[in-house]
Amino acid sequence: MSRWEQFTDTFFNGRVMAKYLPDILSGVVVTIELAVLVVVTGIAAGLVLALLRSLGVRPLNWLIIGVVDLFRSLPPLVVIVLIYFGLPSAGLSPSGFVATWLSLALVQMAFSEEIFWAGITSVARGQWEAARSTGLSFGQTLMSVVLPQAVRLTIPPLTNRTIAITKGTALGTVVAVTEILGQASSAMSNSYNPSPLMLGAAAYLVLFFPVVVAARWVETKFAWKR
Amino acid sequence: MADRPIVDARGVHKHFGALHVLKGVDLCVAERELVFVIGPSGSGKSTLLRCLNRLEEPSSGSVVVDGIDMLDPRTDINHARQRIGMVFQSFNLYPHMTALGNVTLALRKVAGKSRAEAEALGRAALERVGLADRAGHTPGQLSGGQQQRVAIARSIALEPRVMLFDEPTSALDPELVGSVLEVMRALRESGMTMIVVSHEMGFARNAADRVVFMDAGSLVEEGPPAAIFERPAHERTRAFIGQIQRH
Numbered sequence: 161m162s163r164w165e166q167f168t169d170t171f172f173n174g175r176v177m178a179k180y181l182p183d184i185l186s187g188v189v190v191t192i193e194l195a196v197l198v199v200v201t202g203i204a205a206g207l208v209l210a211l212l213r214s215l216g217v218r219p220l221n222w223l224i225i226g227v228v229d230l231f232r233s234l235p236p237l238v239v240i241v242l243i244y245f246g247l248p249s250a251g252l253s254p255s256g257f258v259a260t261w262l263s264l265a266l267v268q269m270a271f272s273e274e275i276f277w278a279g280i281t282s283v284a285r286g287q288w289e290a291a292r293s294t295g296l297s298f299g300q301t302l303m304s305v306v307l308p309q310a311v312r313l314t315i316p317p318l319t320n321r322t323i324a325i326t327k328g329t330a331l332g333t334v335v336a337v338t339e340i341l342g343q344a345s346s347a348m349s350n351s352y353n354p355s356p357l358m359l360g361a362a363a364y365l366v367l368f369f370p371v372v373v374a375a376r377w378v379e380t381k382f383a384w385k386r
Numbered sequence: 387m388a389d390r391p392i393v394d395a396r397g398v399h400k401h402f403g404a405l406h407v408l409k410g411v412d413l414c415v416a417e418r419e420l421v422f423v424i425g426p427s428g429s430g431k432s433t434l435l436r437c438l439n440r441l442e443e444p445s446s447g448s449v450v451v452d453g454i455d456m457l458d459p460r461t462d463i464n465h466a467r468q469r470i471g472m473v474f475q476s477f478n479l480y481p482h483m484t485a486l487g488n489v490t491l492a493l494r495k496v497a498g499k500s501r502a503e504a505e506a507l508g509r510a511a512l513e514r515v516g517l518a519d520r521a522g523h524t525p526g527q528l529s530g531g532q533q534q535r536v537a538i539a540r541s542i543a544l545e546p547r548v549m550l551f552d553e554p555t556s557a558l559d560p561e562l563v564g565s566v567l568e569v570m571r572a573l574r575e576s577g578m579t580m581i582v583v584s585h586e587m588g589f590a591r592n593a594a595d596r597v598v599f600m601d602a603g604s605l606v607e608e609g610p611p612a613a614i615f616e617r618p619a620h621e622r623t624r625a626f627i628g629q630i631q632r633h
Contacts, residue, residue: 289441290478290537294492294544295468304491308482384482384524 173355180347180356187343188363190257194339195326195367197261202268202325203318209269210276214302224273231270237331239263244335256335268325275317279310312382319375323368340364390453392417392548392579393438398447400433400603407433409603410447413581415548420580422590422611425600426626431583434600435550438581439470452547468496471541471549475556477533479525485512485536486521489543497544511543512536515569531562535569542573549573551582587630591615599623 161169213224231239244259254262283306291301330341344360393415400408408430415421423431436442438449440456440463449456454466479488486508493504512518515535525533534554541549551570555563567589574580574593584590590597590611597614599606601622607614618624 284478286474286476286478287480290472290474290480290540291491292464293439293441293467293470293472294540295464295466295496296492297464300495304495305480309480312482382482384526 171354171358173353176347176351176353176355177359180343180351181359183343183347184340184356184359184363187338187340187360188367190337191326191329191339191363191367194257194261194264194329194332194337198264198268198325198329199322201261202265203272203322205265205269206272206274207276209273210280211302213273213277214280215298228270228273231266232274234267236264236267236328237334239266240331240335256332256337259335260329260332260337264325264328264331267328268321271321271325272318275314275321276310279312279314280306282313283309308382312379312384315375315379315382319372322371322375326368326371327364391415392419392452393581394448394450395434395438396448398434398437398449399445400430400437400442401445407603408437408444411600411603411605413598413605415579415581417579418577419595420574420582420593422594422597423581423583423600424585424587424590424597424626425606429600430603431600432552435472435552435581435583438550439467439472441472464496468492468544469547471538471544471546473534473537473541473549473551473554475553477525477530477537477557479533479537479540481525484522484524485517485528485539488525488536489540492540493543507543508539511539514542514572515539516565529562530558531565534558534566538566538569538573542578546578548579548581551580551584553583553585555584555586585630587615599626601626 209224209228213221240260240263243254243263244256247254247259287305287309288301291305292298296304329337329339332339333342333345336342340360340363344356347356348354391414393413395411395413398408398411398413399406411430411434413421413434423434425431433442437444438451438456440449444457451466452469454469455461456463456466480491483491486505489508489511490501490504493499493507494501497504499507509518509521512521515538517532517535517539520528520532520536525536528536554570555566558566563586567586570580570582570589571593582594594611596608597611598608599614599618599620599622607618607620607623614623615627618627
């Protein structure tokens with residue numbers, strides 16, 4: 161066996177791949193479900209927090225900043241473990257899937273809030289003044305004038321966070337969520353061969369391609385003509 | 387009705403922390419009057435203007451515009467502001483909207499017009515500033531002078547009772563100033579009450595009814611343009627006029 165054959169037999173073993181493909185595919189479904197839930201709820205919650213923060217109520221802002229800084233600093237794995245093994249003491253027993261979703265959504269919320277907040281504060285004060293001088297209320301100004309400009313700036317960093325948090329779904333393995341990486345690594349230990357891991361990697365690539373394309377599309381859609 | 391001033395500000399004080407920016411300024415402006423406010427930078431001209439529509443909260447004093455007490459907490463400030471147009475030095479157009487979008491936003495959201503009504507009024511306002519053919523352009527596609535004229539259209543579309551101009555030509559290249567002043571002159575001829583903070587002394591001379599000179603947060607003197615420019619009564623006014631006319 162040549163070195164090249166040795167390499168392909170180890171990493172791209174067709175027999176092993178065919179055997180474990182169904183497992184990996186079921187993992188893909190779980191990862192997609194988890195990622196969509198995390199990204200949608202996390203970004204929505206982050207936007208709500210950023211909007212609340214723009215009201216400028218001091219005690220509320222301290223609370224928001226505290227929560228955001230907490231979930232930005234904690235390793236997501238710690239949050240998952242705390243929720244999965246901690247909540248039962250409070251009488252709640254979330255499944256591994258729900259615990260992972262909640263944890264990653266909180267982390268995604270924290271980062272999204274900071275991204276939206278940076279976007280809102282980067283809109284020039286003159287925009288607020290012009291809109292308010294024509295009689296628009298605070299809320300109308302925020303929704304019609306400031307947020308559309310802020311969102312445009314937030315798309316590239318939000319895309320980065322979305323990709324990072326989607327890869328973070330792999331942490332669900334510690335609480336027995338059967339997503340891509342969980343399926344791949346158990347297939348790897350069953351077959352004594354890392355080929356399923358390569359399948360998993362390919363699955364991630366296929367998964368992220370549409371995300372990146374969609375982000376580029378949204379970016380051009382929100383860009384204004386100069 | 388005829389005697390009631392459109393703008394009646396009395397004893398307006400404004401503090402920014404330890405800084406006393408306005409020290410009890412009185413300003414009354416009659417209907418159809420064009421008042422020019424001049425003075426050195428930092429004299430409080432812009433702050434005074436911004437106190438009139440409460441973009442800046444006066445520390446004390448009273449501001450009544452078209453019979454509405456602007457400082458009364460019960461006043462619907464958003465409703466009151468519709469009647470006070472404001473034009474800014476840096477235009478402050480919404481960059482993500484077309485010229486027409488800029489002009490119709492408040493018509494739809496504040497004045498409650500339907501989209502069709504707002505667009506008809508918006509196009510009429512753009513027509514008045516000579517930009518009917520630029521309705522679909524975004525601010526980035528317009529020159530500075532055109533942007534400022536769209537900003538004026540955004541205000542006049544709401545049919546304000548008074549227009550405030552905060553250094554409307556200061557950010558413009560010299561060759562673009564004329565087009566904006568022309569729109570302001572036409573506005574004045576249509577009977578609009580205007581308060582203008584600006585250094586366009588030529589425009590002040592032949593368009594203003596009254597010139598107000600401010601220095602260090604106080605109103606130093608006021609009078610017809612000829613009197614203020616040729617025979618200022620105060621030493622500070624004389625020094626300021628002398629300085630700007632040397633250039």
